[in-house]
Amino acid sequence: MKTAVRLQPIMHRARRCCGIPARESRGAEVNTEMTTQEVRLCGLLLREHFGEVVEKVAIQLLRNGAQNLRTIVHETGISADLVKKSLCVLVQHGACLFTPGRKGPGSPTEYRTFGDQILRILRYPRYIYTAKTLYGDTGELIIEELLQRGQMTMSGVVKTVADRLTQNMEEGQSVDYSEVVSAFSKLVETHFLQRCPPLGGGRTTERQTASGNPATPDAPAASKAPPAPESFPDCYKVPHVKLIGRGKRQFAGEDGEDQRNAKRARMDSEAHGDEGIYWQVNFERFHLHFRDQAIITAVANKLDQTSSEIVRTMLRMSEVTTSPTATCTKPLSANEIFRSLPASYNIARPILDQYLTLLVDDPMEFVGRAGESGGGMFVVNLHRALANLARATLESAVQERFGSRSARIFRLLLRKRHLEQKQVEDFAMIPAKEAKDMLYTLLSQNLVQLQEIPKTPDYAPSRTFYFYTVNQLPTARMLLQNCYKTVANLIDRRLFETKESKRLLEKSQRIEAILASLQASGAEPEQLTEVKEMITAPEKQQLDSLRLHVNKLDSAENQVDETIFLLESYINSTSASTS
Amino acid sequence: MAGKGRGVAAFSFNIESLGIGRGNMPETRVGPTPLFPNTEFKPVPLKVGEDEDYMLALKQEMRGTMQRLPHNIKSQSGKAEVEKYTQRYLKQSRMDDEEWTPATKKKTVTKSLKDTADVLNKLEELAKKDDMNPEKSDDETEKEKKPGNEEDEDIEEEEYEEEDIEEDNDYIESYFDNGEDFGAGSDDNMDGEATY
Secondary structure (H helix, E strand, O other), X not given: OHHHHHHHHHHHHHHHHHOOOOOHHHOOOOOOOOOHHHHHHHHHHHHHHHOHHHHHHHHHHHHHOXXXXXXXXXXXXXXXXXXXXXXXXXXXXXXXXXXXXXXXXXXXXXXXXXXXXXXXXXXXXXXXXXXXXXXXXXXXXXXXXXXXXXXXXXXXHHHHXXXXXXXXXXXXXXXXXXXXXXXXXXXXXXXXXXXXXXXXXXXXXXXXXXXXXXXXXXXXXXXXXXXXXXXXXXXXXXXOOOOOOEOOXXXXXXXXXXXXXXXXXXXXOOOOOOOOOEEEEOHHHHXXXXXXXXXXXXXXXXXXXXXXXXXXXXXXXXXOOOOOOOOOOOOEEHHHHHHHOOXXXXXXXXXXXXXXXXXXXXXXXXXXXXXXXXXXXXXXXXXXXXXXXXXXXXXXXXXXXXOHHHHHHHHHHHHHOEEEHHHHHHHHOOOHHHHHHHHHHHHHOOOOEEEEEEOOOOOOHHHEEEEEEOOHHHHHHHXXXXXXXXXXXXXXXXXXXXXXXXXXXXXHHHHHHHHHHHHHOOOOHHHHHHHHOOOOHHHHHHHHHHHHHHHHHHHHHHHHHHHHHHHHHHHHHHHXXXX | OHHHOOOHHHHHOOHHHHOOOOOXXXXXXXXXXXXXXXXXXXXXXXXXXXXXXXXXXHHHHHHHHHHHOXXXXXXXXXXXXXXXXXXXXXXXXXXXXXXXXXHHHHHHHHHHOOOHHHHHHHHHHHHHHHHHHHHHHHXXXXXXXXXXXXXXXXXXXXXXXXXXXXXXXXXXXXXXXXXXXXXXXXXXXXXXXXXX
């Protein structure tokens, strides 16, 4: 009797769980709808970087899709001027697009935001850091300026960057504009920067489709996606810019700096020959780079440094020839790889062959063999590598949250696809009671799904198979949503922490300002210590711990983003390869 | 019959065959999981290194700069906002009066029980108003066909003030009168000033 009573809730729960809430069906179509977690994270990111007004406007658009100005003003209750300003900011940063109204010609222009673009704010530090590792300080500052301002002309970027570099140099030295120009051109050559699509680009394409066949359902779908910058021929063409001069040093206090910057920018408005050509950061190119880096580090961790260098060489060789959505690189012969290996690696030909065989045999399948000609043809399995990395991420998430034995069950299910409860207990070599507990916990967390296969149509439990299984893609999607939630929680917590000690922070800022001004005026050391003592010991302690907490939270945001990137690329790669 | 139902079918077969025995079932769970459950496994420490430190610095610097850029739009604060709010509040309260008829009805019921003298007062006053209002509305129609919002408000306010002077009774009565008066006013508006 007792067991029968207990059985009920479990069966019920199991039945509910097997209907996996998957977004699989959406497939490759452009997805502009966002989940609650994504919208929440977008809002927080916007609030931090563009203020609450922009947040409100963007959230309104994210929740309700395309809307015209009047509706936005009405729904948000924000004055029309501010809404217009907010939309401008969003457009400037590529997060918003305007299209003619859907109700036919003459209907008001509609605005639409792109959450994916907003979520990239989270990755800004990584873009900048990558630019630094690839192109040094100049590259770093170019990317930083462009990310801060959304889009700029080349001459504008070159001038500000040269000034900023000069500012950090020793007295009497300065940076020539030409240095920055060459760094900029390199970034464009490698497609890390691209021209912004001409304004109204979306408009013309849509009008064409609309006039071609007026009643097509494609027309609204076309306007959903932002116009691809690469569809314009001049996307990676550096204009000829007349820029001669050097970075200037400013002798200004810290506070007046920005205003002066703005003023000066307005003052020297001489023509440079690139007016109207605006540049933006090509996030997709950065993502390809991140993906390659992820594969290289994974190989280095799994095998060794040498094999990772071989994979790096293969990826570098095929960088230009492989399309961004390709499932694997173009086949490369062992001979070609050998010739391209930098001499400093000191890898002999037979050793290279051994390494390649090793890489092909590795269960992570980073490298595949595509043929035998030319000493063997090899490819890097880009998408499979992403899938395997995502799987490893899932496994480690399970391991860290539910312990290594639950992870064993999870891995077992991943490998064997479908298992009955009894089989799970046996194969995992875990006592039946504990195994059940773990399995049910995983099931309730939706990490494991239950598949019922009835032998008769009445679903009688005695004549039904109950198979446990793990679906990698939906699980990855769920984990991705969890990651978004985590980041949003981290930001929330950080805002809370800073709000709690707002007065203390303001006080310390004020005292620092006083100290700085005193030092500048050459005050006595006694005076300085006196001012310093205005912050008491406990206050100092509180400030230190606050700083520690904020740093931890910020760092955590950065690191969760690495997982987000991996899962996003995996999910995108699956939709790209099915289409 | 009884054995055929889905739930009861649990009796008709050997549960052991599913691997669910008497002793090896986990504890049943009662209620939702707590908001802050005890974490059995502590989180892994964050990665520490030069890269991470630099990215952290970049992130914080970026945030600081972005907040100082003109792209960071501040909502209007100070006097203007407060005034706007009161304006909106005035409009809103008026709309509420019109829409929330059930609430006002309720009040009339409770009120009518209160005092007959009040009712008499009210009748008197209504009579007065009937005398006054037509003139007024005529005036208004003569003045302008389509008066602006502000002017309307002014006129409305004048009316309120007049009532206050007319009778210094208790609060509830004046409330009720306002409602009535409003109704009357809006009736008048039907012919003259059709802005509402």
